[in-house]
Amino acid sequence: MNKIFKLTVVLFLICAxxxxxxxxxxxxxKGPIEIRQREKTEKAYKAVLPxxxxxxxxxxxxxxxxxxxxxxxSTADNGAGHVVETTFSGAQGSITMAVGVDSDGKCSGISIIxxxxxxxxxxxxxxxxxxxxxxxxxxxxxDESITIGDIDAITGATxxxxxxxxxxxxxxxxxxxLG
Amino acid sequence: xNIKKQFKEGLITNNxxxxxxxxxxxxxxxxxxLFNGLGMGxxxxxxxxxxxxxxxxxxxxxxxxxxxxxxxxxxxxFVTIVDLLLQAFIPALSSALGVFIPLIVVNCIIxxxxxxxxQKNTVGASFFDGIFQGLGYTCVLLVMSxxxxxxxxxTFGGGLIDVAxxxxxxxxxSGAGIKIFSGEYGxxxxxxxxxxxxxxxxxxxVMQYALKKSAKKKELAAKAAEEEKEVEE
Amino acid sequence: xxxxxxxxxxxxxLINNFIFSQFLGCCPxxxxxxxxxxxxxxxxxxxxxxxxxxxxxxxxxxYILVPLGLAFLETLAFILIIAALVQLVEMFLKKSVPALYxxxxxxxxxxxxxxxVLGVVLLNVQNHYNFxxxxxxxxxxxxxxxxxxxxxxxxxxxxxFAEYPECFEGFPICLVSAALVALAFMGFSGMxxx
Numbered sequence: 335m336n337k338i339f340k341l342t343v344v345l346f347l348i349c350a351x352x353x354x355x356x357x358x359x360x361x362x363x364k365g366p367i368e369i370r371q372r373e374k375t376e377k378a379y380k381a382v383l384p385x386x387x388x389x390x391x392x393x394x395x396x397x398x399x400x401x402x403x404x405x406x407x408s409t410a411d412n413g414a415g416h417v418v419e420t421t422f423s424g425a426q427g428s429i430t431m432a433v434g435v436d437s438d439g440k441c442s443g444i445s446i447i448x449x450x451x452x453x454x455x456x457x458x459x460x461x462x463x464x465x466x467x468x469x470x471x472x473x474x475x476x477d478e479s480i481t482i483g484d485i486d487a488i489t490g491a492t493x494x495x496x497x498x499x500x501x502x503x504x505x506x507x508x509x510x511x512l513g
Numbered sequence: 514x515n516i517k518k519q520f521k522e523g524l525i526t527n528n529x530x531x532x533x534x535x536x537x538x539x540x541x542x543x544x545x546x547l548f549n550g551l552g553m554g555x556x557x558x559x560x561x562x563x564x565x566x567x568x569x570x571x572x573x574x575x576x577x578x579x580x581x582x583x584x585x586x587x588x589x590x591f592v593t594i595v596d597l598l599l600q601a602f603i604p605a606l607s608s609a610l611g612v613f614i615p616l617i618v619v620n621c622i623i624x625x626x627x628x629x630x631x632q633k634n635t636v637g638a639s640f641f642d643g644i645f646q647g648l649g650y651t652c653v654l655l656v657m658s659x660x661x662x663x664x665x666x667x668t669f670g671g672g673l674i675d676v677a678x679x680x681x682x683x684x685x686x687s688g689a690g691i692k693i694f695s696g697e698y699g700x701x702x703x704x705x706x707x708x709x710x711x712x713x714x715x716x717x718x719v720m721q722y723a724l725k726k727s728a729k730k731k732e733l734a735a736k737a738a739e740e741e742k743e744v745e746e
Numbered sequence: 747x748x749x750x751x752x753x754x755x756x757x758x759x760l761i762n763n764f765i766f767s768q769f770l771g772c773c774p775x776x777x778x779x780x781x782x783x784x785x786x787x788x789x790x791x792x793x794x795x796x797x798x799x800x801x802x803x804x805x806x807x808x809y810i811l812v813p814l815g816l817a818f819l820e821t822l823a824f825i826l827i828i829a830a831l832v833q834l835v836e837m838f839l840k841k842s843v844p845a846l847y848x849x850x851x852x853x854x855x856x857x858x859x860x861x862x863v864l865g866v867v868l869l870n871v872q873n874h875y876n877f878x879x880x881x882x883x884x885x886x887x888x889x890x891x892x893x894x895x896x897x898x899x900x901x902x903x904x905x906x907f908a909e910y911p912e913c914f915e916g917f918p919i920c921l922v923s924a925a926l927v928a929l930a931f932m933g934f935s936g937m938x939x940x
Contacts, residue, residue, distance in 0.1 A: 340576070345583065349586055352586050356597075425935060428873075534776075705932065706769065710928055711921070714921030721915070
């Protein structure tokens with residue numbers, strides 16, 4: 335019994351030391367991680383809605399009954415339009431995307447924040463390659479009636495292209511439904 | 514202790530991936546671009562070295578029965594530290610490697626070295642063991658990523674190097690890499706899971722071939738020397 | 747809700763199979779696939795532990811770590827929970843279901859270092875799954891692992907009789923066959939569910 339007690343104490347002590355060290359590291363990194371995340375969101379938002387300055391989040395109750403795929407809608411304070419954050423299923427898993435919708439209800443740009451699409455196929459949609467940029471640019475100026483025929487779809491990644499198109503249409507509809 | 518021998522062991526004769534054949538999940542999963550490969554390799558190198566040093570430091574005071582539990586706690590601690598630091602300072606790498614950073618905890622290389630080497634050796638030897646084993650791992654990751662990226666996408670140094678505005682390194686993973694041939698002609702399948710298994714399989718086969726050949730050469734040389742001796746006699 | 751669960755299950759078993767598309771659990775996958783019987787035993791043990799680990803880790807994460815602001819301890823806590831769980835399961839089986847214990851016994855300790863188990867728990871947190879979704883993802887992920895390892899073991903039993911270059915002996919030929927099975931699994935990747 336004495337032995338088990340001793341082992342427990344040793345293990346507990348080591349766990350406590352490791353946790354304390356981690357706590358200290360966490361204190362140091364907490365700030366930068368938060369700043370990075372805010373910067374990242376802001377950058378993504380400004381990229382899809384170029385003329386916006388600062389954003390205010392729309393109360394979720396105004397769109398939560400509309401479509402389950404919409405995570406967040408933010409309004410640009412200077413009236414440039416809205417940014418919709420939406421999560422939907424692609425070919426391999428869920429895709430999280432920011433869609434800019436300008437004051438005329440047209441798409442002003444899209445940016446894929448998170449995805450797990452097939453490397454080399456669906457992944458191109460989110461990549462910084464020429465092909466990816468031209469795919470994302472082809473959404474600019476389209477409204478909610480957009481179909482896959484209207485965009486520069488990626489060969490070999492029809493499912494990803496279709497899913498993104500559908501999500502852009504839904505996002506624009508959701509913004510229009512806000513009134 | 515013999516640093517030179519340890520160096521050779523870590524990189525070639527006892528390479529963690531190619532010879533010991535451990536730690537393969539991440540090797541196959543993330544080696545799709547040079548940026549990922551290098552980032553993962555260096556993360557493992559740092560964690561392995563730190564864990565080796567700590568484990569060999571405490572090797573005399575920890576009770577035998579719960580040593581594995583203690584190793585796991587120490588490893589998980591270092592992994593979390595690296596994970597947090599990456600999230601804070603190199604977020605692109607953190608999001609590219611995703612769940613594979615915390616999964617370094619169960620990477621057999623680290624617990625394997627703790628159990629097989631650091632338990633019996635001094636702090637200094639364990640430190641070098643960590644560095645060389647880590648380097649061996651990093652080299653394999655680099656070779657895998659270079660091959661898969663080149664054949665699959667036609668680029669070199671994706672994420673790490675950008676040539677759009679003159680040659681420079683990008684630490685945020687945004688560089689498109691040096692384009693060698695157009696991505697349309699690449700064997701895209703090599704960047705998919707299939708390519709991971711295949712590339713590693715071929716790499717180990719090449720390694721086995723080389724090791725066998727050098728063993729044969731040594732044998733032949735020994736034989737020749739013997740014969741010479743006989744002739745002299 | 748039901749659609750959601752079906753979509754998670756199919757995703758975990760076929761489309762995003764743990765081994766062939768996410769590379770989680772490769773070590774036991776390559777190490778324990780010499781014979782179909784052992785592969786099956788390993789697979790069943792993994793399903794069991796993955797389901798249990800998903801449930802317990804979800805509860806601990808949601809009701810202890812997150813409320814206390816200790817989310818940074820997740821990795822440490824999860825690996826300890828998994829290790830303890832594997833020990834408990836082993837002791838429990840030894841005492842009350844000896845038949846099952848003798849079938850699974852030798853695989854249980856190996857599971858602690860199976861990255862599919864820690865992987866599924868971390869993915870549950872990352873994907874913000876609720877309790878039921880987490881458990882379903884854990885169990886179906888294990889089923890996917892079982893499917894992969896049993897299929898692959900049958901392939902390997904045949905590969906033994908094949909002729910291949912000498913330097914591919916052992917691991918390399920095994921990896922190349924795994925690559926071909928992975929290729930077959932890619933056929934599921936286009937599947938769209940709901």
